[in-house]
Amino acid sequence: MSSIVKQLDYIFKPASMAIIGASDNVAKWGHMVLDRPLHTGYKGAIYPVNPQGTKILGLPSYRSVKDIPGPVDLVVITTPASRVPAVMHECVEKGVKGAVLISAGFAETGGAGKKLQEEVVKIARAGGIRFVGPNCMGIWSAAASLNNAFESAPKPGEIAFISQSGTFGSYMAEMAATKGYGLRMFISIGNQADLTTADYIEYLAHDDDTKAIILYLEGVKDGRRFFDVCKETLKKKPIILYKGGSSAAGARATLSHTASIAGSDIVFQNACRQLGLIRSEESFQIFEVAMALLGQPLPPGRRMAVLGTGGQAVAIIDACQRLGLEIPRLDKITSARLAAMLPAHAPHPSNPVDFAGSYRTAVDEANVVETLLKLDYIDGVISNVPVNPLLWSKKLDKLGKPELLEQIQKLVDEGVGQFCGLPRKYGKPIACVRWHGDASKDTVSIKLTEAGIPVYDTPEQCARAMHGLVTYAEVRRRGNHA
Numbered sequence: 303m304s305s306i307v308k309q310l311d312y313i314f315k316p317a318s319m320a321i322i323g324a325s326d327n328v329a330k331w332g333h334m335v336l337d338r339p340l341h342t343g344y345k346g347a348i349y350p351v352n353p354q355g356t357k358i359l360g361l362p363s364y365r366s367v368k369d370i371p372g373p374v375d376l377v378v379i380t381t382p383a384s385r386v387p388a389v390m391h392e393c394v395e396k397g398v399k400g401a402v403l404i405s406a407g408f409a410e411t412g413g414a415g416k417k418l419q420e421e422v423v424k425i426a427r428a429g430g431i432r433f434v435g436p437n438c439m440g441i442w443s444a445a446a447s448l449n450n451a452f453e454s455a456p457k458p459g460e461i462a463f464i465s466q467s468g469t470f471g472s473y474m475a476e477m478a479a480t481k482g483y484g485l486r487m488f489i490s491i492g493n494q495a496d497l498t499t500a501d502y503i504e505y506l507a508h509d510d511d512t513k514a515i516i517l518y519l520e521g522v523k524d525g526r527r528f529f530d531v532c533k534e535t536l537k538k539k540p541i542i543l544y545k546g547g548s549s550a551a552g553a554r555a556t557l558s559h560t561a562s563i564a565g566s567d568i569v570f571q572n573a574c575r576q577l578g579l580i581r582s583e584e585s586f587q588i589f590e591v592a593m594a595l596l597g598q599p600l601p602p603g604r605r606m607a608v609l610g611t612g613g614q615a616v617a618i619i620d621a622c623q624r625l626g627l628e629i630p631r632l633d634k635i636t637s638a639r640l641a642a643m644l645p646a647h648a649p650h651p652s653n654p655v656d657f658a659g660s661y662r663t664a665v666d667e668a669n670v671v672e673t674l675l676k677l678d679y680i681d682g683v684i685s686n687v688p689v690n691p692l693l694w695s696k697k698l699d700k701l702g703k704p705e706l707l708e709q710i711q712k713l714v715d716e717g718v719g720q721f722c723g724l725p726r727k728y729g730k731p732i733a734c735v736r737w738h739g740d741a742s743k744d745t746v747s748i749k750l751t752e753a754g755i756p757v758y759d760t761p762e763q764c765a766r767a768m769h770g771l772v773t774y775a776e777v778r779r780r781g782n783h784a
Contacts, residue, residue, distance in 0.1 A: 306508075309399070310497075312375045312432070313432065313434060314448070314487065315446045316346055316446060316448065317347070318373060319344070319347070319376045320348075321335055321336040321349070321351060321377075322379045322380065322389055323405075324350030324355075325380075326358055326359070331404050332352070335450040336348070337359060342447070347372060349364060349367075349370045349372075349374065352364075367398065374398050377402075379405055383407030383408055386405055386418075386422050387425060390422055390425045398431055399430060399432070401431055402434045407436075408436045419436065432501075434490075434491060434496075437468075442455065442456055442488040443487050444456075444484075445511070451490060452476065456475060456484065457482070460512060460596055461478075461484065461513070461592050462489075462512045463588075464499060464515065464517050466494075467490075470518065474588075475488050483593060486511055489502055498523055503515060503535050504531045504535070507534065507538055514540050514592040514595050516542045516588040517542070517544070517588070518588070519546065529573055536577065540592070542591050543574065544581070580769075580773050591766060594771055595771060597754025598725055598771060602730070604681060605627075605679055605680055606682050606684055607629075607632075607653055607674040607682075607683045608685075610656065610761075611686065614686065614737055616654075618735070620761075621766075622765045622769075625765055625768075629653055630680070632677075637651050639673060640673060645662075667686075668718075668720040668721040668724070672728075675727075682730050682771065682772075686736075687747050688717050688746055690714055690746040718750070722750060723753075731768065733755070734758070735764050736757050
């Protein structure tokens with residue numbers, strides 16, 4: 303077992319946990335980080351530590367971590383910064399191996415805070431304790447159902463999210479939850495006084511249940527190691543990055559936020575490009591690209607075909623071209639074959655393929671997409687979500703023709719079933735844009751998502767997802783030929 307895995311298992315898979323600074327006051331961090339694991343599924347022993355109380359949230363409270371009768375794998379520290387060195391000494395005496403330092407007031411505040419932070423690091427390292435933070439907002443680990451970062455535990459999933467911002471990271475994680483995205487892990491890393499981004503990535507590289515790693519970073523403290531670890535990890539799983547502080551004003555803000563020096567964005571961008579790190583231009587894009595990488599096969603190249611209507615298809619193509627994806631013209635034989643599948647007034651298909659707003663069924667659309675995926679010069683398809691007339695079933699009900707509804711349902715089921723099987727059948731990805739209806743009521747969008755085909759709200763999101771797939775496919779091919 304890797305030493306980093308052994309060390310960080312105490313943090314992300316603890317059998318027992320102490321909350322130092324636990325409180326009955328609902329406004330304090332000591333209350334939140336005790337209450338959250340209690341009601342979100344953590345099964346290990348939890349020990350509140352506070353010299354003032356005998357019981358907190360119904361649990362016996364201890365004056366010191368040293369007074370706890372059983373072993374303690376992890377401590378979560380919420381005391382004022384000035385108290386943390388003494389608390390860390392007690393943790394060393396107790397034999398604790400992992401810690402999460404919620405407490406702020408360290409290097410992000412200036413010189414005195416930096417010295418205090420260095421003192422804490424010295425104590426922890428001498429005593430064999432690895433810690434997250436300080437100045438962070440906690441963690442979520444699906445491996446232990448351990449949550450002290452969110453009011454509600456995230457849905458378990460295959461994405462690990464490392465965030466240098468606690469509040470912004472929490473917001474993005476909660477937004478991801480509303481879209482049904484699951485998390486294997488969330489880590490609010492704070493000042494990275496001890497454990498750094500590279501340490502977490504190395505740990506996650508060994509976690510078989512993490513399939514994609516996403517990062518919100520403001521700066522990298524150990525640049526050489528960060529890029530070396532990423533290079534090795536990319537051989538196993540993709541890494542998608544959004545970097546704060548890419549502008550001059552943003553870079554200044556990062557120093558007071560998490561004591562991070564953003565550095566040259568041009569240098570950072572070049573290093574990302576050389577490694578094959580997928581860099582997002584917008585914050586939530588890291589989740590959107592990760593979902594495509596989780597569910598879709600890697601494309602053999604960067605040549606895309608588009609099935610869409612009018613301006614939607616134009617927007618998809620423009621977005622693809624901006625990202626360096628290719629939109630090849632269809633050969634004459636394929637073009638003629640597809641023309642026979644379209645209404646007479648539709649534009650002659652040359653890529654994109656356009657139904658021209660005419661009625662068609664999910665079967666018709668699945669047949670078009672399958673025809674495109676069969677081509678050796680097409681590496682992936684961006685399509686609208688197959689049409690689902692049942693979204694307008696209330697209108698159809700008024701016709702009083704139940705047999706028509708049954709016929710439509712059969713065509714929807716047949717077409718969507720065929721559509722969902724195409725990526726695996728041809729080893730090429732599909733991304734879909736949903737252009738009408740309520741996604742929460744659209745059974746077609748739900749079925750596509752369950753089958754691993756990502757469904758997005760805009761053409762640009764589809765193009766970025768495909769670009770992420772293409773980028774990581776090229777990384778893997780380079781690794782195989784190294």
